[in-house]
Amino acid sequence: xxxxxxxxxxxxxxxxxxxxxxxxxxxxxxxxxxxxxxxxxxxxxxxxxxxxxxxxxxxxxxxxxxxxxxxxxxxxxxxxxxxxxxxxxxxxxxxxxxxxxxxxxxxxxxxxxxxxxxxxxxxxxxxxxxxxxxxxxxxxxxxxxxxxxxxxxxxxxxxxxxxxxxxxxxxxxxxxxxxxxxxxxxxxxxxxxxxxxxxxxxxxxxxxxxx
Amino acid sequence: xxxxxxxxxxxxxxxxxxxxxxxxxxxxxxxxxxxxxxxxxxxxxxxxxxxxxxxxxxxxxxxxxxxxxxxxxxxxxxxxxxxxxxxxxxxxxxxxxxxxxxxxxxxxxxxxxxxxxxxxxxxxxxxxxxxxxxxxxxxxxxxxxxxxxxxxxxxxxxxxxxxxxxxxxxxxxxxxxxxxxxxxxxxxxxxxxxxxxxxxxxxxxxxxxxxxxxxxxxxxxxxxxxxxxxxxxxxxxxxxxxxxxxxxxxxxxxxxxxxxxxxxxxxxxxxxxxxxxxxxxxxxxxxxxxxxxxxxxxxxxxxxxxxxxxxxxxxxxxxxxxxxxxxxxxxxxxxxxxxxxxxxxxxxxxxxxxxxxxxxxxxxxxxxxxxxxxxxxxxxxxxxxxxxxxxxxxxxxxxxxxxxxxxxxxxxxxxxxxxxxxxxxxxxxxxxxxxxxxxxxxxxxxxxxxxxxxxxxxxxxxxxxxxxxxxxxxxxxxxxxxxxxxxxxxxxxxxxxxxxxxxxxxxxxxxxxxxxxxxxxxxxxxxxxxxxxxxxxxxxxxxxxxxxxxxxxxxxxxxxxxxxxxxxxxxxxxxxxxxxxxxxxxxxxxxxxxxxxxxxxxxxxxxxxxxxxxxxxxxxxxxxxxxxxxxxxxxxxxxxxxxxxxxxxxxxxxxxxxxxxxxxxxxxxxxxxxxxxxxxxxxxxxxxxxxxxxxxxxxxxxxxxxxxxxx
Numbered sequence: 019x020x021x022x023x024x025x026x027x028x029x030x031x032x033x034x035x036x037x038x039x040x041x042x043x044x045x046x047x048x049x050x051x052x053x054x055x056x057x058x059x060x061x062x063x064x065x066x067x068x069x070x071x072x073x074x075x076x077x078x079x080x081x082x083x084x085x086x087x088x089x090x091x092x093x094x095x096x097x098x099x100x101x102x103x104x105x106x107x108x109x110x111x112x113x114x115x116x117x118x119x120x121x122x123x124x125x126x127x128x129x130x131x132x133x134x135x136x137x138x139x140x141x142x143x144x145x146x147x148x149x150x151x152x153x154x155x156x157x158x159x160x161x162x163x164x165x166x167x168x169x170x171x172x173x174x175x176x177x178x179x180x181x182x183x184x185x186x187x188x189x190x191x192x193x194x195x196x197x198x199x200x201x202x203x204x205x206x207x208x209x210x211x212x213x214x215x216x217x218x219x220x221x222x223x224x225x226x227x228x229x
Numbered sequence: 230x231x232x233x234x235x236x237x238x239x240x241x242x243x244x245x246x247x248x249x250x251x252x253x254x255x256x257x258x259x260x261x262x263x264x265x266x267x268x269x270x271x272x273x274x275x276x277x278x279x280x281x282x283x284x285x286x287x288x289x290x291x292x293x294x295x296x297x298x299x300x301x302x303x304x305x306x307x308x309x310x311x312x313x314x315x316x317x318x319x320x321x322x323x324x325x326x327x328x329x330x331x332x333x334x335x336x337x338x339x340x341x342x343x344x345x346x347x348x349x350x351x352x353x354x355x356x357x358x359x360x361x362x363x364x365x366x367x368x369x370x371x372x373x374x375x376x377x378x379x380x381x382x383x384x385x386x387x388x389x390x391x392x393x394x395x396x397x398x399x400x401x402x403x404x405x406x407x408x409x410x411x412x413x414x415x416x417x418x419x420x421x422x423x424x425x426x427x428x429x430x431x432x433x434x435x436x437x438x439x440x441x442x443x444x445x446x447x448x449x450x451x452x453x454x455x456x457x458x459x460x461x462x463x464x465x466x467x468x469x470x471x472x473x474x475x476x477x478x479x480x481x482x483x484x485x486x487x488x489x490x491x492x493x494x495x496x497x498x499x500x501x502x503x504x505x506x507x508x509x510x511x512x513x514x515x516x517x518x519x520x521x522x523x524x525x526x527x528x529x530x531x532x533x534x535x536x537x538x539x540x541x542x543x544x545x546x547x548x549x550x551x552x553x554x555x556x557x558x559x560x561x562x563x564x565x566x567x568x569x570x571x572x573x574x575x576x577x578x579x580x581x582x583x584x585x586x587x588x589x590x591x592x593x594x595x596x597x598x599x600x601x602x603x604x605x606x607x608x609x610x611x612x613x614x615x616x617x618x619x620x621x622x623x624x625x626x627x628x629x630x631x632x633x634x635x636x637x638x639x640x641x642x643x644x645x646x647x648x649x650x651x652x653x654x655x656x657x658x659x660x661x662x663x664x665x666x667x668x669x670x671x672x673x674x675x676x677x678x679x680x681x682x683x684x685x686x687x688x689x690x691x692x693x694x695x696x697x698x699x700x701x702x703x704x705x706x707x708x709x710x711x712x713x714x715x716x717x718x719x720x721x722x723x724x725x726x727x728x729x730x731x732x733x734x735x736x737x738x739x740x741x742x743x744x745x746x747x748x749x750x751x752x753x754x755x756x757x758x759x760x761x762x763x764x765x766x767x768x769x770x771x772x773x774x775x776x777x778x779x780x781x782x783x784x785x786x787x788x789x790x791x792x793x794x795x796x797x798x799x800x801x802x803x804x805x806x807x808x809x810x811x812x813x814x815x816x817x818x819x820x821x822x823x824x825x826x827x828x829x830x831x832x833x834x835x836x837x838x839x840x841x842x843x844x845x846x847x848x849x850x851x852x853x854x855x856x857x858x859x860x861x862x863x864x865x866x867x868x869x870x871x872x873x874x875x876x877x878x879x880x881x882x883x884x885x886x887x888x889x890x891x892x893x894x895x896x897x898x899x900x901x902x903x904x905x906x907x908x909x910x911x912x913x914x915x916x917x918x919x920x921x922x923x924x925x926x927x928x929x930x931x932x933x934x935x936x937x938x939x940x
Contacts, residue, residue: 095288101358103325110290127588128552157524158557159517160477163467166513185245186238188288189281192317197350201357201393203426205385206419207474208464215382219347222309 083161083202084136084151085112086195088184091145093117096184097191101202120147130158141165145181168198171212193219234263237281244289257286268299277303277314284314284321297322297329304336309347312340316351325361334364341371346383349375353386357393365394369401376408381417388412388423392430399434406431406438413448418465418475421452425478432485439486446486446493450500453479457504468512476504480521487529494530501526502535505542516546516554520561527565537572540565544576552588559583559594566601577602581611584618592618593626600633608641612651619658628662631655635667645678649685653702657692660699668701672708676814686713687728694738698747704755707742710735711759712813714766732767736760740777750786757781757789761796765811775800 088097095113104112119133120140131138133151139161140149148165152158169179171194176183184191197212199205206212235243240260247253264279272279280299287293300322303315323330333355340352353375356368372394375387391405405427412424428445431438456471456479465472483501487494504522509515519542526539543565546558562580566573580602583595596618603611612634619630634655642648652671655663675685689706697703710717717730742748742756761778764771778800781793799807 095290098288099358103359103361105324105326126552128556128590130553130556130590132590157477157481157517157521159513159520159553160473162553163473163514163517167467186241188285189314189317193313196354200354200386200389203389203392204422204474204478205389207422207472208418210464211382211419215347215350219309219313222347223313 082153082156087113087149089117089147090181093121096146097188099195116149120149129162143169164204168195171198171209174213175216234267234275234278237278240282241285257291261286265295277311280314280318284318287321293322301332304333312348312351316355319355320358324359330361331363334367338368338371341375346380349383350386353390357390360393362397365397369394369404373404381420385419385423388420388427392427395430402431402434402438413445418472422475422478425482429482429485443486443490443493446496449479449483450496454500457507467514469509470514470518473514473518476518477521480525484525484528491530498532498535505538520557536569540569540572544579547576547579547583555583556591559591559598563594563598566598574602581614584614589623596626596630600637603637603641605641608643616654627659631659631662632664646681649674649681653688656699656702660702663701668704671705675709682713683716685709686717690717697742697745700749700752703742703752707739707755707759711762714763732769736773750788753789754792757792762811765808
């Protein structure tokens, strides 16, 4: 295959990849890397806990999923959903570093990565990397399922979704994600219900707006 | 003149059409100017389009803070399109650090109480993504009301928003705890999932809630059982597993409830066994559920048989072709190896297989687990595998592997010779990555194994002859050759093939080490001292040695210079004492200060003290050496108490000793620095201890000798 320019990547439909993947279900692997500890997440969480002013037995101050990033093979961000409060600068820094780390991984490595004090679960679908950050006690395998379910939803909605769809309709990608996950947790496990909700919301949008 | 604003898609096209970064920046700046103008003019019709464009530009990394107020206006609008984009903007642009975020509280409140369902959904979503503590406090009553709404769409969102609120404001737990019991009776998966997440959050936050919810364990067990046995619905299942998300969440809650609680654990046992055996593991979804089950089994007070089952499941995971599953299995087994050691031992061969993984993260995990599994019965086999791994492993794992092997060898070595061989092998393979005390440990080990002196020195000589770049190896070899040079030259060791070694060859090798640019200063020190010791061990005349020693008397390195000068003096003025001073080291005990046999040294010391030609620098270097002792990093110290990794302990022992003979004559022989410390300070009595004490600690009852101070 001649991967000439990133335009080509964008056009390859993701659903073909989905079929292949749903058979085998393991593509990229991730390396746990023992990076530096003491990153803002813990600090932000601790600050939040401190602000709440209670002694917590075994607190989980932040959401199960801390953030989700979608980026292309060239490192361009296509979607970013943050479930923890961080400043713009911190978000940019994390994005930059994480993108670099994930893109440096070889194709045959496992999908899990230890980065700072978080676990990163990532998976590549055609030209897009879907990358989630979860906490130490979370189940990585189910996070892979979450990512896969999101891709399936996108695929169903856009019909053979490819990267270009997500670029040109980024706000729809956000809306779909918001119907599937809420506050970092799964809210609806039925594909049908999620898509129905999106449909209804789309209908509500006045038809003469095309933006 | 009104310029029609670009549609979002057109803008995106234009940006993507830009060939260079500068061009893209230009396009974006132009557009942002338009957007700003449009915001200023307050055009309500196209505001959502402008904000959408701004959000796109924001994702590319450009500043978009001027859109924050527009988000507010859009949220307050009555059109659904506006609200949708406005809330999205709020989630992306506003966060709790900006004061502006509080301004949307009112809009959210209105939307929550009066909006149609999709609007309520939007508001809840935004609240749970970026809601700060103040907002949560303000809006808690609204959310509570929504928990009882008939529509599942809104309820499930309200429940998860409650989870977020509790995370931000734990006091709200009291508000959201009562509805949980009723919500558990729902059949809607989304609501059930949300409720279980909510209960999990409540239990993690407060022990009282944990006790309260223990009584729903039977109900949870029932829900899960129904799900597993009869709950197959295409809507919720993934590759034959019914709603794995819900299953995993229930299992996690059961884990929290069953932890340290016999009764609850007992209630769950059957169910966990059922899930563990009946889940289809051909796909990732089934494995995810199985993994969660294993974690739960290991964490609660489960029956022994169940624990073994869990470990076996992990063992099976290790054989899975999917790398992710192997990784997860290795991580979990590592967590379990302390508590269920024998069960994990059964999977040792598979774990060792994993050492050969190409994926470095997997091999790292396998290494940690293998090291944890070494015990006295499998040590030989394991060491072989680990040594093979050491030769081929990636560089960042070398240090860990080397130190792991050395530690394991120390704990479980079946024979001394095997131990020496192992350490030797590690030093040759990964010498640069070993810890500093490896040298000291090995010298002590060799020193203690009298029957193996000849063997050790022979092997070390061979290793040194091949390669002088591995510093720890060179240091040990130099020391050994110095100590046991006569055995080397005797050439009649049974254990390895006889080797005729010439005196000149040995001296040449040591000189090579001295001159090599690869040798560290410490190594040079070892080599010089070894040369000196050989002067008594070898039969030939010592001209060559004397020559080398005198050359190094003008060396730039102060430590080497000092040693060389002192050795030279030994040759010139104290030749009659040389043999006694350079005698073989006595066996050094590890456990405590040993009284030493060589009392001769004390007499010689008396005479030597007058002639100690040491300038003040040695004192500084001795002080430095003492500091080294305190750091415990260098393996240079070989006087009782010897080789204690906690130098503080060494000092305590020193203080415990009565300040009466015998002198630690062994000090005199081992390493040059220590040697000279003692020789220089060897007053009638007490021994060099005093010097240390005088220099570093005020100790009553010990008089300080002015002579020793000058040393």
